[in-house]
Amino acid sequence: MPTSEIVQTVSSSGTSGRSVHYALTASDHAKWNDGIANMFFTAGIRPTDVIAHLTRLPMVGGGLPYADGLRKLGATVVWAGGMSTERTLETIKTLQATALTATVSFEVYLAEHCREVMGYPPSSLGLEKLIGGGEPGMGQPEIRSQISEAWGVTHLREAMGLSDVMAGMWAECGQGNGMHFCAQRHVAIELIDPDTQDQVPWAEGATGEVLYTTFSREATPVLRFRSGDIVVVTETSCACSRTSPKIRCIGRSDDMLIYKAMNVFPSAIRDVILDEHSDHLSPHMRIWAEEVGQVKFDHPIPLEVEANMDLEETMVQALSGRVEATVRERLGIRVALTVVAPGTIPRTDYKTALVQVRDS
Amino acid sequence: MPTSEIVQTVSSSGTSGRSVHYALTASDHAKWNDGIANMFFTAGIRPTDVIAHLTRLPMVGGGLPYADGLRKLGATVVWAGGMSTERTLETIKTLQATALTATVSFEVYLAEHCREVMGYPPSSLGLEKLIGGGEPGMGQPEIRSQISEAWGVTHLREAMGLSDVMAGMWAECGQGNGMHFCAQRHVAIELIDPDTQDQVPWAEGATGEVLYTTFSREATPVLRFRSGDIVVVTETSCACSRTSPKIRCIGRSDDMLIYKAMNVFPSAIRDVILDEHSDHLSPHMRIWAEEVGQVKFDHPIPLEVEANMDLEETMVQALSGRVEATVRERLGIRVALTVVAPGTIPRTDYKTALVQVRDS
Numbered sequence: 001m002p003t004s005e006i007v008q009t010v011s012s013s014g015t016s017g018r019s020v021h022y023a024l025t026a027s028d029h030a031k032w033n034d035g036i037a038n039m040f041f042t043a044g045i046r047p048t049d050v051i052a053h054l055t056r057l058p059m060v061g062g063g064l065p066y067a068d069g070l071r072k073l074g075a076t077v078v079w080a081g082g083m084s085t086e087r088t089l090e091t092i093k094t095l096q097a098t099a100l101t102a103t104v105s106f107e108v109y110l111a112e113h114c115r116e117v118m119g120y121p122p123s124s125l126g127l128e129k130l131i132g133g134g135e136p137g138m139g140q141p142e143i144r145s146q147i148s149e150a151w152g153v154t155h156l157r158e159a160m161g162l163s164d165v166m167a168g169m170w171a172e173c174g175q176g177n178g179m180h181f182c183a184q185r186h187v188a189i190e191l192i193d194p195d196t197q198d199q200v201p202w203a204e205g206a207t208g209e210v211l212y213t214t215f216s217r218e219a220t221p222v223l224r225f226r227s228g229d230i231v232v233v234t235e236t237s238c239a240c241s242r243t244s245p246k247i248r249c250i251g252r253s254d255d256m257l258i259y260k261a262m263n264v265f266p267s268a269i270r271d272v273i274l275d276e277h278s279d280h281l282s283p284h285m286r287i288w289a290e291e292v293g294q295v296k297f298d299h300p301i302p303l304e305v306e307a308n309m310d311l312e313e314t315m316v317q318a319l320s321g322r323v324e325a326t327v328r329e330r331l332g333i334r335v336a337l338t339v340v341a342p343g344t345i346p347r348t349d350y351k352t353a354l355v356q357v358r359d360s
Numbered sequence: 361m362p363t364s365e366i367v368q369t370v371s372s373s374g375t376s377g378r379s380v381h382y383a384l385t386a387s388d389h390a391k392w393n394d395g396i397a398n399m400f401f402t403a404g405i406r407p408t409d410v411i412a413h414l415t416r417l418p419m420v421g422g423g424l425p426y427a428d429g430l431r432k433l434g435a436t437v438v439w440a441g442g443m444s445t446e447r448t449l450e451t452i453k454t455l456q457a458t459a460l461t462a463t464v465s466f467e468v469y470l471a472e473h474c475r476e477v478m479g480y481p482p483s484s485l486g487l488e489k490l491i492g493g494g495e496p497g498m499g500q501p502e503i504r505s506q507i508s509e510a511w512g513v514t515h516l517r518e519a520m521g522l523s524d525v526m527a528g529m530w531a532e533c534g535q536g537n538g539m540h541f542c543a544q545r546h547v548a549i550e551l552i553d554p555d556t557q558d559q560v561p562w563a564e565g566a567t568g569e570v571l572y573t574t575f576s577r578e579a580t581p582v583l584r585f586r587s588g589d590i591v592v593v594t595e596t597s598c599a600c601s602r603t604s605p606k607i608r609c610i611g612r613s614d615d616m617l618i619y620k621a622m623n624v625f626p627s628a629i630r631d632v633i634l635d636e637h638s639d640h641l642s643p644h645m646r647i648w649a650e651e652v653g654q655v656k657f658d659h660p661i662p663l664e665v666e667a668n669m670d671l672e673e674t675m676v677q678a679l680s681g682r683v684e685a686t687v688r689e690r691l692g693i694r695v696a697l698t699v700v701a702p703g704t705i706p707r708t709d710y711k712t713a714l715v716q717v718r719d720s
């Protein structure tokens with residue numbers, strides 16, 4: 001493909017390691033606009049919305065391509081990312097934004113910053129719709145309710161895509177319970193068993209890795225591209241009348257950990273803990289690895305979870321034992337839990353890694 | 361105009377004070393794309409170019425609107441702004457960019473950073489075309505040759521626009537000697553005397569302030585909008601066969617200084633100094649004001665100019681006298697010059713103010 005035909009490049013975020021670059025021709029670009037607009041429409045964004053677009057880097061999939069999809073949909077794009085947090089909040093206020101799209105981490109961070117630094121509650125901004133994506137988290141009820149309460153917003157929708165294929169392809173409809181596939185016109189999907197690579201039918205409750213094939217992508221097309229996203233099919237029909245499968249992302253094949261030959265996703269550990277102990281523990285957690293890329297753990301996996309604001313010191317010991325027992329029971333693996341004070345685990349303004357390396 | 365019709369907001373950079381917001385409907389957006397694409401085409405950008413777009417803030421006129429105009433033109437947009445300087449340079453290298461668009465200050469800063477921090481000459485990146493704008497500077501031969509030499513690029517073009525009207529409207533063609541108006545299809549221009557407000561004909565050598573009127577702008581239209589840009593008409597016909605007037609921007613009415621009832625633009629002082637003394641002095645200068653917004657000076661205007669690398673200490677005294685005499689002779693005003701060492705005056709990655717306030 002000659003560069004005269006390429007109108008734009010997009011890169012992976014490169015949060016860890018080097019970024020990978022992809023190319024779009026004018027025709028590819030039109031298809032992305034259509035798919036991404038469909039994703040935002042499914043997530044409930046309408047031409048009457050004024051949407052604050054909070055991505056910092058224009059070059060990544062969630063940057064310029066999201067702005068294009070939103071304009072194609074007809075919403076008013078207010079690209080308030082890449083500014084100071086103060087100016088971002090000021091812009092949302094001044095332009096009376098009704099909606100917001102950002103990574104899940106940033107939505108948590110921005111709410112805290114608004115309250116603590118600016119001194120007013122995020123709910124006073126009057127936002128009505130929050131779209132979150134870019135990382136797991138929005139699929140987890142406890143994280144959702146934390147974000148929902150902080151912002152005073154009940155219209156919360158998860159969205160997902162891949163720079164390698166199309167930056168936005170999945171979004172929750174008003175029914176919740178998983179994300180619909182929104183890019184049927186341009187991309188084919190398959191589900192496979194990540195170990196055997198056998199096809200898995202799109203049936204409710206099935207889990208597997210999603211594979212993508214572009215129909216007519218001109219620059220950097222993909223054929224049976226392995227996404228690394230491990231999903232569970234939540235529904236194959238929906239009261240909203242959309243017919244595409246609905247999924248929830250439960251982890252990535254490349255962040256799977258192995259505890260004594262048992263496979264487990266960091267996000268699965270978080271899900272189990274929040275499922276049973278969210279009265280006392282927050283969604284902020286991290287697993288400590290000894291070195292970059294460590295996958296195998298032969299001793300209980302070292303895990304830190306932040307206590308909720310009102311957890312009493314005297315309860316910690318007994319709680320730790322109960323949590324470790326829950327995880328062992330439900331996932332068959334052992335964790336070594338340390339309960340830490342609220343605010344101990346650093347928040348990032350972009351994607352937050354659940355696994356971190358000690359002493360780095 | 362209902363928000364359902366607005367697809368995007370654009371804001372002034374807000375480098376000083378609060379930013380002002382403007383709105384675009386789908387039709388306004390299409391017109392901006394056309395005008396801005398025409399501006400970049402006039403500046404020599406072609407569909408075969410891979411252009412590094414180095415604006416940090418997507419929300420400003422030179423951000424998302426420039427990316428749109430470039431894609432409309434068919435060039436390959438690599439939006440490498442908003443990243444660390446290292447990653448910006450790495451991206452230009454990896455994607456083999458042939459062209460670059462940025463503010464003039466950033467082009468100077470990036471060349472210095474490339475040489476000093478990355479340790480390789482900017483010319484090794486293989487860029488062929490540089491577009492600079494966002495502030496005066498590119499119109500000045502000494503600044504041009506400094507940028508040209510640093511980057512090893514002879515195709516240097518100035519471009520200009522206003523968020524209030526259309527983010528890109530003027531650009532130099534291959535003939536140089538001023539910027540053509542490129543938005544005739546959408547915007548009408550007039551030249552006026554900024555004091556009397558009388559119309560001034562577009563004749564070679566005429567100076568005045570540019571006024572803009574949008575033909576069919578749907579959201580935030582403007583009628584005889586005073587830009588504050590003071591320009592000189594350099595030509596009214598051009599060997600490139602374009603028929604629109606050509607201008608050079610010589611200052612802004614709101615940064616004009618008054619020395620004992622004499623009007624003078626900071627950029628005019630710089631022009632005169634570089635015109636006669638660029639063997640010894642660099643384009644980096646600043647005027648020291650006593651307070652924000654100071655316009656009147658009753659004593660010689662305090663001015664710092666950076667020496668060139670090879671200026672000998674013993675020459676400074678005599679040189680200062682000669683420079684002060686040149687300015688007095690050609691502009692009728694007095695400056696009190698201090699020659700400072702190379703690198704003394706801070707570089708910014710955005711627009712650099714020629715007038716600064718002491719002790720702030």
